Amino acid sequence: MGQVLNGGTYTMDLDAHEMLSDLRAVLRAAAPHSDPTDVELAAFWLIQAELLGLPEFGIRMLARDLERLEGLDSASAPATPSGADDAPIGSVDATGVPGVVALASAVRRAARNVEAHGLAIVGIRGAGALGILGLAARALAARGAVALLAAQSPATVAPWGGQAAAIGTNPLAVGVPRADAPPLVVDYATSTLTLAAVREARGAGVSLPEGSAVDAAGEPTTDPAAAAALLPAGLVGSLTGLVVELLAGVAVGGRVTDPAAPSSRGAVLIAFDPARAGGADIAQGTAALDREWRGAGGHLPARFDALASNPADLPHAIRVSEETASWLRARTSEAPGT
CATH class of the missing domain: 3.30.60 (Wheat Germ Agglutinin (Isolectin 2); domain 1)
Structure with missing residues (x-):
């Protein structure tokens, strides 16, 4: 373990697999009734967020979300996401679990139903911070599916030409299989920041x-x-944010308009088997589009490409802030069985 001074913030190199084990313990304690595979995947995503240099979507996000859960009325919060596991269209009530675990649950259900039915649509409501949607899209695309995820959140973004908040930052992510390369993932917010x-x-x-x-x-x-x-990312960003609000908020019951109700997020996950939709050569087709796009001078998103797709392939150490390391140690020590 090392310690350096970086821009006034102390950072520490922690063993990646120990971090993963600690995060699993923390998430199991926070979501004791959730499927163990959901907890495993959620912990891996948090590690990947740290590797991407996005700590606000990693362990810091988890800390904020656990604080949110502690402030909820436990009598009204379900212990685990609910919904039909075996139906191509279903929902997840994430009120009582960390948002990243709820997202992992939605991905697990979607993967199962794409295999069984060729299609899955999962609505999520009552969620806290979901994390990086692109990681969820990537997980499904790695299994051969085309995935689209969108999430809305409490109002923080003004409409185009407006001066007051009406919708959230409302990110959108798409993951598509690609031949001889990691899945192509497009993940962006519809606001400027x-x-x-x-x-x-x-x-x-x-x-x-x-x-x-x-x-x-x-x-x-x-x-x-x-x-x-x-402010939105231009008129197109504003309209895209509105579309996300409709799909991930209004359509799946995720939008909270009651000022007395706890704030939460809604999300929608749509995934399908491209072969059943006529795209039997989806991986080759994506690779061809990749070449044409680059040949025309375009730049394809590639920040996810270097990420390990398996926890066993994580690097030896991950650099985190001293504050993050201290929080994780303290929270792990409180988890049952540690």
Whole structure:
């Protein structure tokens, strides 16, 4: 284990497999009735978020989500996601579990039903922070499916031309199999910034980019502490965010409009077998599009490509902040059986 000073923040190199084991223990304690394979996958995604250099979607996110769960009325929160496992269309009520575990449950159900029926649609409601949607899309694409995931969240983004928040940052992710290469994953927010970026800017004491936020009076601001609403990524981003709000919020019952109800997220997962939809050569077709896109001067997203697809292939060590390491140690020590 080493320790360095990086931009004023102490960082530590932790054994990746020990981290994975600790995260599994923490998630099992937080979701004792969840399927063990969901916990395994969720822990792996949290590690992958750290490897991507996105700690706000990794262990820090888990810490915030567990704090959210502790503030819920346990009498009204189900102990585990619910829904029909064997139906091509179903739902997950994630009220009482970490959001990343609920997302893993949706992926497991989708994978099973794509194999059985060729199609799966899973709605998620009552979720906390779900994590990186692209990792879920990648997991399904690695099994040969085409996957689309979208998530909405409490209002933080103004509509195009507006001055007050109406929808969330509303990310969208697509994963598609590719021949002789990892799945092609496209994952992006429909706003100019994510809330994670705002938190990081606030913590680092730096300004937001020009044209990315407005204050409570609807005036442009670069102060992360004064940002009352983020701005959409142009008109197309605004309309895409609206579509996500409809699909992942309204259509699956994930949108919370009651101010007295706990805030939560909704999401939708759509996955299908491309061979049954006429795309028998999907991997070759994606590879051909890849070549044509690059040949035309385009850039395909590749940040997920270097990630290990199996926990056994994780690197020896992962660098995390000292604060993250301390939180994980403390939380692991509280988990039963550790």
